[in-house]
Amino acid sequence: MGIGMSNAMRWPDGFIAVDWGTTNRRAYLLDADGRQGAEFEDGQGVLAVPAGGFPAAVAEIRARLGDKPLMMAGMIGSNRGWVEAPYVGCPAGIAELASALAWPAENVAIVPGVSFAEGHRADVMRGEEVQLLGALAAGLIPSDCLVCHPGTHNKWAALAGGRIVSFRTIMTGELFNLLSEHSILSDLLEGEAEAGEAFAAGVEAGLSGAGLPAELFAVRARVLLGQAPRGDAPSFTSGLLIGADVAIGLRDKSERDVIVMGRPELTRFYAAAIAQAGRQPIELDGERSFIAGCARIAELL
Amino acid sequence: MGIGMSNAMRWPDGFIAVDWGTTNRRAYLLDADGRQGAEFEDGQGVLAVPAGGFPAAVAEIRARLGDKPLMMAGMIGSNRGWVEAPYVGCPAGIAELASALAWPAENVAIVPGVSFAEGHRADVMRGEEVQLLGALAAGLIPSDCLVCHPGTHNKWAALAGGRIVSFRTIMTGELFNLLSEHSILSDLLEGEAEAGEAFAAGVEAGLSGAGLPAELFAVRARVLLGQAPRGDAPSFTSGLLIGADVAIGLRDKSERDVIVMGRPELTRFYAAAIAQAGRQPIELDGERSFIAGCARIAELL
Numbered sequence: 001m002g003i004g005m006s007n008a009m010r011w012p013d014g015f016i017a018v019d020w021g022t023t024n025r026r027a028y029l030l031d032a033d034g035r036q037g038a039e040f041e042d043g044q045g046v047l048a049v050p051a052g053g054f055p056a057a058v059a060e061i062r063a064r065l066g067d068k069p070l071m072m073a074g075m076i077g078s079n080r081g082w083v084e085a086p087y088v089g090c091p092a093g094i095a096e097l098a099s100a101l102a103w104p105a106e107n108v109a110i111v112p113g114v115s116f117a118e119g120h121r122a123d124v125m126r127g128e129e130v131q132l133l134g135a136l137a138a139g140l141i142p143s144d145c146l147v148c149h150p151g152t153h154n155k156w157a158a159l160a161g162g163r164i165v166s167f168r169t170i171m172t173g174e175l176f177n178l179l180s181e182h183s184i185l186s187d188l189l190e191g192e193a194e195a196g197e198a199f200a201a202g203v204e205a206g207l208s209g210a211g212l213p214a215e216l217f218a219v220r221a222r223v224l225l226g227q228a229p230r231g232d233a234p235s236f237t238s239g240l241l242i243g244a245d246v247a248i249g250l251r252d253k254s255e256r257d258v259i260v261m262g263r264p265e266l267t268r269f270y271a272a273a274i275a276q277a278g279r280q281p282i283e284l285d286g287e288r289s290f291i292a293g294c295a296r297i298a299e300l301l
Numbered sequence: 302m303g304i305g306m307s308n309a310m311r312w313p314d315g316f317i318a319v320d321w322g323t324t325n326r327r328a329y330l331l332d333a334d335g336r337q338g339a340e341f342e343d344g345q346g347v348l349a350v351p352a353g354g355f356p357a358a359v360a361e362i363r364a365r366l367g368d369k370p371l372m373m374a375g376m377i378g379s380n381r382g383w384v385e386a387p388y389v390g391c392p393a394g395i396a397e398l399a400s401a402l403a404w405p406a407e408n409v410a411i412v413p414g415v416s417f418a419e420g421h422r423a424d425v426m427r428g429e430e431v432q433l434l435g436a437l438a439a440g441l442i443p444s445d446c447l448v449c450h451p452g453t454h455n456k457w458a459a460l461a462g463g464r465i466v467s468f469r470t471i472m473t474g475e476l477f478n479l480l481s482e483h484s485i486l487s488d489l490l491e492g493e494a495e496a497g498e499a500f501a502a503g504v505e506a507g508l509s510g511a512g513l514p515a516e517l518f519a520v521r522a523r524v525l526l527g528q529a530p531r532g533d534a535p536s537f538t539s540g541l542l543i544g545a546d547v548a549i550g551l552r553d554k555s556e557r558d559v560i561v562m563g564r565p566e567l568t569r570f571y572a573a574a575i576a577q578a579g580r581q582p583i584e585l586d587g588e589r590s591f592i593a594g595c596a597r598i599a600e601l602l
Binding site: 124169212213220224227228 | 416418421422424425454469470471472473475476479480482483484485502506511512513514515517518519521522523525526528529542546548549552
């Protein structure tokens, strides 16, 4: 384990940036100026790596992309990952992240996650912080803004003065998966959701705050009573969950523009719901922001 | 299949009442005056009965309790049961149920479920209607009241003039099960919930309407950040879901007294949450009401 000296080094020959999540990892080769070269994505998320297997998993990344330093973020820094990189509390900017890297091996850095605690509110993120602050570093978003970051666990983050000042996680994606795979609605949720009329009706029900756990059962009842076609259920349910999510995310927020950052197949649903709530969504691909964030942290080493 | 004549008969030698659900069934031998004799409960819910297996499953009940007519309610009358007994729409009283029985075999009646549709609201119940209207027939509840009926799918039912006029189903029990068994919260939800301080804190968060899918993730974040003990998670989460449920159930309802009907191990949690919401819960065992409902329907044959 090489600690200490690493913290003052720079990486003139480039490095590999890794977004290492629970079920997937994405790795990008970057040159000294942050320009992207080769990349790959696979299913070797932290849960797929056996105990003690991270040095070998990292060696495999280097075998594919080159023998370079690594800058990693995401669940790799959690208690299920390689080493735990303690959370940095809000307000957190890119400098706070850079000064709190964990170094599980020489030339291998793990970016810490960010936490938020206020009264009885508590929240954590790992991985999204690099995208949020990377987008800022790349000039893609302003230093004061509201960002929605869809995923299994959607994050609503408020940035002020170039730092993450507060955020809230909403379990929308996970709830949809639970309902699709294990619930009384499973047989109705087999198809693909589409951002059309049934989705918009779901968003309306979700935004209204009428009550998510009641509206969910009504999805089934409406089909049983012939009030809605079966085929609408995936889109309506997706809209319902995302609408309830957006209602929480926009509560007490006055921003007209809302950045929606992530994978395009998710951001378009959230963008539609945010527009339906009367705000202006601005979609942004999270991958480019992740690379920009890692490059900026490497500059600060 | 004996249909027709059965509809005009009476059962002077008593009968067997069966509450036949998705995963369980309970059968009670009743004499001509509705007094209860032998009974049993087992795991032969409708999902455990193979296609075409209901005549044999009914023969087994008679072998255990006597060769008597049967009055059955619950999922046995659904599209996953023996024959589908079409829903009776609200407003539905005991007479409406009695006049819409399905008769899959001679001396075997299935009580229909009840449906509610208004605007885009839609809801269905199967089994609870016998308990609700049975409690009324037995003089256990007034003809105008608000009833909360906890279970996998909690029902909030409004009775007026002795009939069910509207109701709303909330997936609270199923959501708790999904979260316990398959979610990121699973490891935190292994213990038993208790109706103490952590439960009350959850109820408060649920009643506040702050946003269920956000509060759920906070359960994990609070433990990760050391803000709440792991052991509180089952009670807090149970309180959160039940609080959100009670907030929906009491919305636009002015009743001071709220009947809470069902199994005591569930009604006590709801009673605590309803009291916390400033109403007066009145707990009632659903089993006695079910028997009273079947007896009343048999009188109306």
